[in-house]
Amino acid sequence: MIKRFLYSQKVAPYVFVLPFVAVFLIFWVYPLASSFSMSFQKVTLGQEAQWVGFDNYAKLMTDGVFFKAVTNSVIYMILTLVILIPFPMLFAVLINSKFMWGREFFKSSFFFPALTSVVVAGTIFRLMFGEMDTSLMNSVLGFFGLDPVKFLKGQATGYIALLVLATWRWTGVNMLYFLSGLKNIPEDYYEAASIDGASKFQQFTKITMPLLKPTTVYVLTISIYAGLAMFIESMMLWNGNNSPKNIGLTIVGYLYRQGIEKNNLGYAAAVGIVLLAVTMIINLSQLAFSGLFKKEDN
């Protein structure tokens, strides 16, 4: 009997996918469903949750701080895309080129920041961007004869700090994705192209870029998600979830503030559902645009 079960070709596939399905159901579908229902409730300490219909969403629509958080997240996401897609791609191509020396050294040093914890990195960046004249960034500015800047108290300079941190941390990771994509492009194409007289630049735009598209789409998708869901970087940079004038407040930060800090879980659930909707809409349209859902024609 056991033997029949173990060797059963019908059962085996289910057994193999079971751990994933179980994890998916318990840690994804169930929390999602309960947040969804919670977003229509008012949850108070020590009392039964009350159903309040669309109250939480109605409040959200008139909440200036929430829109500030959404704007911050979206701008941060767009700026990270602008920096963290072209540059890592360029670095990957450079490192992959035949004339590159010290390839492994560059690969590892670019990747190294990704291994440090965000908490440690964020704390160090907070000190680097400190407002005292003696902080690293202000010392550098002082060297060029510029006045010290209160980086973490202004909107634009706050973004600079966040983006420097993000660039430092993620360039190496994205570069590795692109490197692995580059390894899949056969050398022959370039040879053929150079025989036909294509320049290096033409080879890059006509061979490398199109063939890297699957990798680019993947990096784009995870970057959109990572940008919109950013939270810890901001929390560490401002040493807490409350930045001056909310310049570092992100959607997840607002969810955390409402749900955990203010114990308003119903409202926070509504924030979470809106974040999910925004992320899904942006990513699905991006994927549709890049042709992921089109049937492949052979």
Place this chain on the structure above:
Amino acid sequence: MKKKWFIMFLVLAMATVLGACGGKSSSNAGGETSVLDGGAGENATELSYWTFVELHGQHFEKMLEKWNAEYPDRQIKLNVTVMPYDDMHNKLSIALQTGVGAPDISDIELGKFPDFLNGTPQLVELNDVIDPYRDTIVQSRIDLYSKDGKNYGVPTHVGASVAFYNTAILEEAGVDYKTIVTWEDFKKAGIQVYEKTGKYMGTADTSATWQLSQLLAQQGSDFTDENGNPTINTPEMEKAMSILKDLQDNNVIATIAGGQPDTEEAYGEFNAGNYATAFMPLWQMSRYTNYMSDLSGKIAIAPIPVIEEGMPRSVGGGGTGTVVTKTAKDIQLAKDFLAFAKLSEDANIEIWNTLGFDPVNMDVWNMEDVTHNPENQFVKYFANNPFDVLNDIKDEIKLIKSTSASPTINNILCTVTLNEVFEDGKDIKQALDDAQAQIEQELK
């Protein structure tokens, strides 16, 4: 038959997955945990205690030894966990919400306390253990941690606000802090300090409301009305902000890294002698002894300047209420120990000795041998004795109410409004109107 096996397998797989994650989440609450036995025997009951201030644990350690010696049949082992401020309150809030994992005893900071009184508080009513001490302690400090006449928290200190002057800087500029009585005097002295030394007299706080509370209390006003509703755009508030803004415009006060005197960055600025004054509750003393050792012997304590002579010169600031949770193992034991450890006369003396706080039992303020003990680290550090000042302002210590709106008010002022006014120079009236609107919106 096949189906049965399949189901068993499914259950097994599920159990493995669940077990794996259960193992992770059931680890301790994070932070540093240490078990204090305080000379307890084997039959001692183990109680857990969460705090965000390491020193509070040391105070409990001393009181625990006394308790175990005095009540051999009710001995306690105390499991102290120290966590960062936000983490501790967030974890406690989730633990109380879910009814799982809360400690028996916990500290809750005043700024967070109203959130724990929402709905049906998951804390134990402490009236019966506070009653024996009620006459000896400052009533208003208990009221801060109460709802509908029920006391849920035991106070730690009065937190009387005072001025901390760096006498070295003032002497350099030829200013005598003892002559500063009104804000006008303070402004004159500050202009002199800035001209002579290039240093700032004080701070324009952007991330705390200590100064605002002091200025509001002097005018008999508050952040909330008698019903607990926010009143931010009042003439009193405008006046308070205008005074501070005027000081800033005259280079008397300036914004400080960290946003207020009680931050790591600001300790450094003060220690380097870049700012001469801090207007803070008395517990700021322990920050001086711990983080600003270069200033030893140079700091003098004095009453805060007033708008007009005769106005009250102090206000209680900050505070920590210690609570017993509804899920505590032995509620009665936890309650009795808590009262013993924080309200008894012994406890109040220890609170001064160990923590450097102004104890809620004001009789202690008059015990010369305790307050003027030359071996005490705080007495040694400061240029004058804090209790000479405290006894002088004793009857003028006002109270800023803590209501369910307080956390929101504090959040908006400290993240948005104060930054707008002191960093960006936004119009005060406009900034206050915006703050009032935003607070009302959030409280809806």
